Amino acid sequence: MDSNGDGIGDLKGITSRLDYLKELGVDVVWLSPIYESPNDDNGYDISNYRDVMREFGTMEDFDEMLSEMHKRGIKLVMDLVVNHSSDEHPWFIESRKSKENPFRDYYIWRPGKDGSEPNNWVSFFSGSAWKYDEATDEYFLHLFSSKQPDLNWENPKVRNEVYDLMTFWLDKGIDGFRMDVINCISKVEGLPDATPAPGEKYAWGGEFFTNGPKVHEYIQEMNERVLSKYDIMTVGETGGVTPQDAQLYAGYNRDELNMVFQFEHTDVDSGPGGKWDLAPWKLSDLKVIMSRWQDELYGKAWNSLYLNNHDQPRSVSRFGDDKNYRVESAKMLATFLHLQQGTPYIYQGEELGMTNVAFPSIEDYRDVEIHNLWRERIVEGSGDADKLLHAIHVKGRDNARTPMQWDASANAGFTKGTPWIGMNPNYVDINAKAALEDPNSVFHYYQKLVDLRHNHLIMVYGKYDLILRDHPQIYAYTRTLGEEVWLVICNFYGDEAEFTLPTGLPETAVELIVSNYEARESLDVRRLSLRPYEALVYKLS
Ligand code: ISL
Numbered sequence: 286m287d288s289n290g291d292g293i294g295d296l297k298g299i300t301s302r303l304d305y306l307k308e309l310g311v312d313v314v315w316l317s318p319i320y321e322s323p324n325d326d327n328g329y330d331i332s333n334y335r336d337v338m339r340e341f342g343t344m345e346d347f348d349e350m351l352s353e354m355h356k357r358g359i360k361l362v363m364d365l366v367v368n369h370s371s372d373e374h375p376w377f378i379e380s381r382k383s384k385e386n387p388f389r390d391y392y393i394w395r396p397g398k399d400g401s402e403p404n405n406w407v408s409f410f411s412g413s414a415w416k417y418d419e420a421t422d423e424y425f426l427h428l429f430s431s432k433q434p435d436l437n438w439e440n441p442k443v444r445n446e447v448y449d450l451m452t453f454w455l456d457k458g459i460d461g462f463r464m465d466v467i468n469c470i471s472k473v474e475g476l477p478d479a480t481p482a483p484g485e486k487y488a489w490g491g492e493f494f495t496n497g498p499k500v501h502e503y504i505q506e507m508n509e510r511v512l513s514k515y516d517i518m519t520v521g522e523t524g525g526v527t528p529q530d531a532q533l534y535a536g537y538n539r540d541e542l543n544m545v546f547q548f549e550h551t552d553v554d555s556g557p558g559g560k561w562d563l564a565p566w567k568l569s570d571l572k573v574i575m576s577r578w579q580d581e582l583y584g585k586a587w588n589s590l591y592l593n594n595h596d597q598p599r600s601v602s603r604f605g606d607d608k609n610y611r612v613e614s615a616k617m618l619a620t621f622l623h624l625q626q627g628t629p630y631i632y633q634g635e636e637l638g639m640t641n642v643a644f645p646s647i648e649d650y651r652d653v654e655i656h657n658l659w660r661e662r663i664v665e666g667s668g669d670a671d672k673l674l675h676a677i678h679v680k681g682r683d684n685a686r687t688p689m690q691w692d693a694s695a696n697a698g699f700t701k702g703t704p705w706i707g708m709n710p711n712y713v714d715i716n717a718k719a720a721l722e723d724p725n726s727v728f729h730y731y732q733k734l735v736d737l738r739h740n741h742l743i744m745v746y747g748k749y750d751l752i753l754r755d756h757p758q759i760y761a762y763t764r765t766l767g768e769e770v771w772l773v774i775c776n777f778y779g780d781e782a783e784f785t786l787p788t789g790l791p792e793t794a795v796e797l798i799v800s801n802y803e804a805r806e807s808l809d810v811r812r813l814s815l816r817p818y819e820a821l822v823y824k825l826s
């Protein structure tokens with residue numbers, strides 16, 4: 286929400302909308318980075334960890350926002366982006382000056398190899414992960430954009446700086462951190478070359494920096510020095526983790542983090558060529574992945590549950606039907622996710638069923654990942670522009686970043702000026718005001734799910750068991766806590782689907798807890814014909 290008409294959302298804007306969050310029932314807000322930043326990667330490139338980006342407001346605005354959240358019983362989790370900083374951070378400005386500079390070892394500098402980069406790693410955002418710097422005739426490592434140099438966690442001074450800045454914010458009273466790519470902070474010694482695909486110059490070096498050799502040593506040190514001293518919540522962003530890895534980061538007795546974001550379910554619609562190689566997702570894959578996380582973390586570590594965030598396309602467009610069954614499928618996906626064990630995350634606008642956007646031109650996009658990709662494949666390469674634009678419509682991160690749709694007035698009530706990125710034109714129909722006025726809206730359904738979780742221990746602690754594993758249309762599972770059993774049935778398709786109760790479960794339900802269509806009369810659950818995208822949650826005993 287933009288409070289001053291410059292087209293950019295800001296802290297005062299957030300404060301003005303806290304009652305909306307309260308009404309939805311949220312307990313904790315995770316705020317993407319709001320620190321000083323030249324904004325090469327939407328604030329994930331920080332030039333001052335102890336101040337607020339000017340466009341977003343002042344430290345006074347921050348303090349007011351935090352206190353207004355706390356007044357409403359809402360906690361605040363901040364983004365911690367310390368795998369890298371901005372190249373405009375004073376540490377890096379010093380570091381690049383000379384090889385003797387006291388800040389040199391804050392970053393990862395290497396001489397070139399045979400007149401080219403120190404190794405062949407590809408950046409997350411296209412091209413080499415190294416940038417040459419004339420001043421000292423060396424290269425620095427940047428796993429992300431070239432304006433995001435990687436910090437050198439081997440250097441204890443860097444770790445102390447990080448612990449100090451974390452303490453700075455925790456002492457202000459924030460309630461935790463979401464830790465950006467925290468499983469990339471330890472790189473394998475020697476930074477070895479990766480194996481490129483045939484004909485490719487650069488290669489994915491993940492095996493040399495994902496879940497690296499010292500990552501747990503560092504996080505345990507961070508826990509001992511900082512996290513353990515506060516009553517807070519932590520979640521690590523950890524691409525490429527398995528449930529076994531997650532038990533190391535977030536196991537109940539590990540003294541590391543409270544939970545991690547895993548990415549396996551966000552890869553189900555990528556082909557062998559990676560994110561931009563579009564492939565149809567399969568319900569069977571989703572079942573296997575989600576169930577593996579539910580089963581393997583049970584009693585050992587805590588799950589995070591998400592379909593959306595600022596890096597992902599909109600879930601209703603991706604896994605539902607945003608044309609014919611937008612409301613039904615948005616509610617079904619919410620049911621599927623929120624009834625599982627773990628902490629559910631709702632990304633802004635998800636609770637309205639906001640959809641992907643399809644901007645007509647590459648110029649309409651703002652995301653550095655998209656622009657670097659376009660430059661590599663289209664401007665400098667010989668790729669098919671229409672095909673890539675289509676992939677960007679389907680997968681691009683800006684799908685999640687069009688402004689929040691508050692009402693049907695100009696620019697969805699988000700700004701009185703020109704928004705920093707185009708609006709999704711469907712705001713005229715899909716917006717918070719309309720949703721609040723409609724008792725059957727996606728918003729009110731989310732509100733109900735949140736409320737159920739607040740009031741039913743089975744949603745928090747109940748054991749998850751997948752049923753009908755091989756059903757081609759239905760995702761169904763039970764939750765069990767003591768004598769209590771809930772049955773969750775979700776039709777993932779726009780066609781009718783037949784549900785048959787497996788043996789061993791009560792044939793008559795006690796109660797229909799929630800559903801996304803008009804309630805059914807009968808509580809007989811032996812055979813059910815599910816309507817398109819229908820979702821049902823029964824209490825069986
Ligand atoms: O969305 C992705 C690109 O397709 C992911 O690979 C993403 O870059 C990765 O999950 C790390 O994301 C986090 O760190 C990035 C930042 O751009 C993302 O917004 C952030 O969530 C670098 O700080």
Ligand code: CA
Nearest residue numbers: 287289293295
């Ligand atoms: Ca503003």
